Amino acid sequence: MTSVKINAKIKSSINQKIMSHQSVTQQITPKYIDSLQEKISDIKEQHDGKILILTHANPDGDAIGSAYGLYLGFKSLGLTPTVSCIDEVPTAFKFVDTKDTFTQTPNFNDFKNIVFVDCGDKKLTRFDKNHPEILSDQKFKINIDHHPSNDNFGDLNLVITNASSAAEIVYYLWKKMGVEMNSALATSLLLGIYTDTGGFVHQNTTPDSYTAAAELVELGGSVSKISQNVFRSNDLKQLKLWGKVLEELHVTDEGAAIVGVHKDDYLSLGATRQDLGGVIDLINSMPEVQYSVMLSEDEKGNVKASLRTRKDDVNVKAIAEKFGGGGHVKAAGFTVPQGHLKKEVKWKIVTDA
Amino acid sequence: MTSVKINAKIKSSINQKIMSHQSVTQQITPKYIDSLQEKISDIKEQHDGKILILTHANPDGDAIGSAYGLYLGFKSLGLTPTVSCIDEVPTAFKFVDTKDTFTQTPNFNDFKNIVFVDCGDKKLTRFDKNHPEILSDQKFKINIDHHPSNDNFGDLNLVITNASSAAEIVYYLWKKMGVEMNSALATSLLLGIYTDTGGFVHQNTTPDSYTAAAELVELGGSVSKISQNVFRSNDLKQLKLWGKVLEELHVTDEGAAIVGVHKDDYLSLGATRQDLGGVIDLINSMPEVQYSVMLSEDEKGNVKASLRTRKDDVNVKAIAEKFGGGGHVKAAGFTVPQGHLKKEVKWKIVTDA
Numbered sequence: 001m002t003s004v005k006i007n008a009k010i011k012s013s014i015n016q017k018i019m020s021h022q023s024v025t026q027q028i029t030p031k032y033i034d035s036l037q038e039k040i041s042d043i044k045e046q047h048d049g050k051i052l053i054l055t056h057a058n059p060d061g062d063a064i065g066s067a068y069g070l071y072l073g074f075k076s077l078g079l080t081p082t083v084s085c086i087d088e089v090p091t092a093f094k095f096v097d098t099k100d101t102f103t104q105t106p107n108f109n110d111f112k113n114i115v116f117v118d119c120g121d122k123k124l125t126r127f128d129k130n131h132p133e134i135l136s137d138q139k140f141k142i143n144i145d146h147h148p149s150n151d152n153f154g155d156l157n158l159v160i161t162n163a164s165s166a167a168e169i170v171y172y173l174w175k176k177m178g179v180e181m182n183s184a185l186a187t188s189l190l191l192g193i194y195t196d197t198g199g200f201v202h203q204n205t206t207p208d209s210y211t212a213a214a215e216l217v218e219l220g221g222s223v224s225k226i227s228q229n230v231f232r233s234n235d236l237k238q239l240k241l242w243g244k245v246l247e248e249l250h251v252t253d254e255g256a257a258i259v260g261v262h263k264d265d266y267l268s269l270g271a272t273r274q275d276l277g278g279v280i281d282l283i284n285s286m287p288e289v290q291y292s293v294m295l296s297e298d299e300k301g302n303v304k305a306s307l308r309t310r311k312d313d314v315n316v317k318a319i320a321e322k323f324g325g326g327g328h329v330k331a332a333g334f335t336v337p338q339g340h341l342k343k344e345v346k347w348k349i350v351t352d353a
Numbered sequence: 354m355t356s357v358k359i360n361a362k363i364k365s366s367i368n369q370k371i372m373s374h375q376s377v378t379q380q381i382t383p384k385y386i387d388s389l390q391e392k393i394s395d396i397k398e399q400h401d402g403k404i405l406i407l408t409h410a411n412p413d414g415d416a417i418g419s420a421y422g423l424y425l426g427f428k429s430l431g432l433t434p435t436v437s438c439i440d441e442v443p444t445a446f447k448f449v450d451t452k453d454t455f456t457q458t459p460n461f462n463d464f465k466n467i468v469f470v471d472c473g474d475k476k477l478t479r480f481d482k483n484h485p486e487i488l489s490d491q492k493f494k495i496n497i498d499h500h501p502s503n504d505n506f507g508d509l510n511l512v513i514t515n516a517s518s519a520a521e522i523v524y525y526l527w528k529k530m531g532v533e534m535n536s537a538l539a540t541s542l543l544l545g546i547y548t549d550t551g552g553f554v555h556q557n558t559t560p561d562s563y564t565a566a567a568e569l570v571e572l573g574g575s576v577s578k579i580s581q582n583v584f585r586s587n588d589l590k591q592l593k594l595w596g597k598v599l600e601e602l603h604v605t606d607e608g609a610a611i612v613g614v615h616k617d618d619y620l621s622l623g624a625t626r627q628d629l630g631g632v633i634d635l636i637n638s639m640p641e642v643q644y645s646v647m648l649s650e651d652e653k654g655n656v657k658a659s660l661r662t663r664k665d666d667v668n669v670k671a672i673a674e675k676f677g678g679g680g681h682v683k684a685a686g687f688t689v690p691q692g693h694l695k696k697e698v699k700w701k702i703v704t705d706a
Contacts, residue, residue, distance in 0.1 A: 201576055207568065235639055248596075
């Protein structure tokens, strides 16, 4: 009898495994589609077709890509959507901006229906601080996301945690609903998939992600446009700054790659601290390194630290938290207010206070 | 009556267009499959299953990936294949090397049947110089390639010019033949697709390429393994060398990014000229640049030039040819024998002679 029990256990664990490997499209249920379609009809009839699409503050490629992918899809379904984010669209992602919709200051009174996209937490839009009503029962909240931290805070939730990106979910959603997708929509969604997978490289890139990419390229989406805008656009002062940083690179006996950047290092080249973006990932490309740290003085007299690791057993979030910072296990950061860098044998932070 | 003619013309041009957009799998005809299967039976019966797989000298990721993809497939079909290249397998691609097959010095007498893979020209293996018999009628030549320059030099040709890579062709070939593909085979073929598309970015990345990637990942292929080995593995001396190069970067009034590297620049860091690999692509990431040139002294007293462009209307192959070099429209190079670099206002080549 014992063996029967064990078999049942094994069977149930296999079933669970299969469940967690369900394709993105399988997780978009007919019930969900029906509810969303009903909602869309309601928005058309009762609310002049008005729907607000919000994404998280400090938007990345998936935030912008999925938001515009939703915008173009809702538009082709006959709605009048608005895209909004508390921060502006970063230059690298501006090429998908349709220029006829984006606002940092929506009039929330205009909208009964709000989509939260790529928001692992309902507070990530940061609009709720001054506009708590967006999270109240007065609003109907559609929640489309792929973060495991998402607690289904919406009234209609589509949270698929094994999707590479929110954009991948939006793609399979529109496909299932028969939405006509043009090349602009395809490129928006590709932007989300491409950036959240680190260019189809990170472990979250599933066969579904590649299949979505295949079909989006077929629809006229352009990955080369994305990569040129997002990853491959550097200018001379930036490359010279990277050169300066790389020349000063140091690996400690413990295997940490460390580099410090003075304010003058970038100011003397006519560059800004933002021009350092990306160099930490290049530094962290050394296989023998445990983790990488870039310390850089900002223009306001603080020292910012960026940490990266590729090692499974190193948690840079924990390191950053010791200094009052935070982030992810593989990428984190902290700030030392009113600090400056002094070079001794290694770079270290000296606090003014 | 004229309109009928015009219609016929339009129709034929449409047909032609459809032809040129045929999927890779459509271009692998039943006739080809029959001929190859017949050949495989013949090799088993008449030649102890022995087949030699050659790829081009100075092998890139597609050369190695497609060769090992063929090797593993032929093996599962019951043959005894050997992989050979006149140059050794570069370190970055060694992770797909099965270690039980590769040779730089095959005994050509052992092989009646030779596969040439990823060879845009029959002479690109460079074995023919000392072993002209490999191109003679004594050998049965199977030619699998994706370069438009390929003139169908084989006895059995599979040249599909809209495939991203030779590896993509091999994938669809094995799929069509029902070959069982394991994760090692899948990773080999992904290596070819990934490197020849610049990480799924270049214009040659078609929906077929993404579909192949989706299915190869499903079979256990690992893109993150590839990217870690191929693109994201740098060491300290290499990054410091890149830093030195980037600091010296110069953009001419005509929009050419130019940099020169002295022998001492790398020797003083304990690095080699090979450690410069990749930096030219970083340099060429500047959107405003027409083309990029890196001049570097090698250890034998020559100056090598690497040229890159991302502009549609710039042909760096033509520039390289003026100096006796060659390559592709977007990536080319040339060598100035017995030269060295002298820095004046710009970098230029001074010939000793």
